[in-house]
Amino acid sequence: MPLLLFDLDNTLIDRDRAFRAWTADFIAERRLPESELDWLATLDGGGYVTRQVFFRAALTRYGVTGRAREEQMAELTAQYREAMVERVCFPGENREALLAARRAGWTLGVVTNGDTAHQSAKIAAAGIDELVEAYVVSEEAGHEKPDPEIFRIAALRCGLDDEELSERLADGTAWMVGDHAPADIAGARVAGLDSVWLRHRRPWPQVTFHPTLMADALPEAVRLVLERQPQPQSRRPLRPGTPAQPSERDHQRERPTGTNPSPRYSGSPGAVAVNVATRPAS
Template identity: 55%
Template sequence: MPPLMLFDLDNTLVDRNRAFRSWALAFLSQRSLPPADLDWLVTLDCGGYLDRQILMHAACERYGLGDCVEVLLKEYRQTLTGLIELPASHRAALADARAAGWTIGIVSNGATAHQLAKIERTGLADLVDGWVISEEAGYAKPDPRIFRLAARRCGAAGTPDWSADAWMVGDHAPADIVGARVCGLRSVWLDHGRPWPETDYYPTLTAGTLPDAVRLILAATGALVPPRTPGTGQHPAPPYAPLRAPNASEHCFSVNFAGVQRGCTNATSGHRH
């Protein structure tokens, strides 16, 4: 069975924070509000983890807006989805993984309609084998069940040891890296220039960008990417390249479950919006 590469959606496959900044600039400009308040909105956003109702209520209170919060929320969701893009380098990285014989899936925490709209708008629906979104699944990362469901939907959970040939790539430690660990997957954390925030658990590998993460996984597993066919930009279909056995350093850490959800408590739900 081909190996499995699972990806988080927001700030992993797509740059959700960049889209939010674009929305925030338009929000301020359309209402003749101070452009310098962009930093206030970005801080309040909490990388998408603050509930949108709270964000809109705070904005209405700060600026004395008479807009209905529900109207603002509808406008926000429609506008943000339209601003989400899949970078060409990410599209090429997924093509490289596919060319090396990997099955590809998405595991996302969030509202089904909102996340599915991003997957469809960016063309990701045609680039992956399957996806799962926490709202429709009924459980969210780091729950191992959402990873197993993703594997089944990708057709990659046909054997009891499917996780031995699976990796998870994501930017949020409590959801993506903990989830991979408790499900028996290897992982790549996208640091986006940040230091690793935890002491109780660690990712298998760390990368600065999604293309770097894919390259690291392919290199670590001995997978070879065939050259693209001249004039087409496409790869010929390769034979399946089996994974090497993980070395001791990849599984030498333990998880302190008492601290696992530190980054997803109080105002932050663990779901991006």
Template identity: 40%
Template structure:
């Protein structure tokens, strides 16, 4: 049974949609113009910006006296509130499992994602296990995190595939460890010349189909 190593945000869960929903609600609460949504999305940079930096940018733009830590907590709680597991994603994971694949989440970020995302959404019922960078002390694209995921699942990396939307973290990580990969393009073009995904698709469901066919 081969491993299916899966990214979390914007692969299994719609992180971008959850942040947008939180941002719209937050801006409305503080009385900011609706047009400021584009600014806040650009600051967030699709999750690449540290939440403390997002909080500081918000405080500075709107002259808020709210402590940064409260704004960071607001982001965490808001994201958790708006994050849902798409039933079609759950179905795709079940199909992969029935076909003999072992889904394991490999993600960067804090350990609180286990409670706020993986368990809260019910994703834990559809994956064999998960490895979070803060917990294990190493982040994608370091090949060691994929090896740790295999150890946790008590399996070999041989025959595994990596699926994710991150060019560097997911596809670069797969290339570094010598594994085939599927990139979720989300409307982007592949531009990195150092490595390339084995397959390019627009979502997890076609990604699972590509792995099963590959």
């Protein structure tokens, strides 16, 4: 069972496009100059700056301080997350790439850092949960990329046990595709996976590690993986309308890390949560 894992933001979905749309509305509502778009985009850091830091800095810049700032931060964060789900963009060519990988016999999963409810809502809004076997969000998993454990959790949720995962790592049929070098590519490397880095018109930023492959866009990344490996036996497609898990587990954050809420898996503690996402801010 070959395994192909994906990052969510700016890999499967165009997170920055949704952010730019939200930013345009934010500026228009406050009658701010359009030049503030660039300032806010820089502060955003591609979603890797926490929303607390982002909104505190933004409100301070626009003259809101003290208790009023703290009150507006909570309100703006909630509005922002709702807007980002409404504006989620899952390009058709990315959907087709996932379908092609499934037809070729690959098991698909998502590994993302971030807030469980927010990331899960974006996955559901895009319909990605119906195309992958499982997904993992860092908050719920208790591990975030580049921690190797979150990749192991993803593999287990996708139906591989530890022995099968070791076999896939050994024969080069376990891959990670992502756009963020420290989280996605370094994480894949320390977990033993091959990787494809999405360039997005950027030079490779690291000197101590490198991806297995580089691609300009997700469809190219998937094509490169499929071309690199012998075609595995075709898998039975997911039943229409059958989403990847978790379901109610997204709302069970009081559960101690390391417990096993899923009847599907009964392995070692901490190895069996379903759907773990991992982008810190987004």
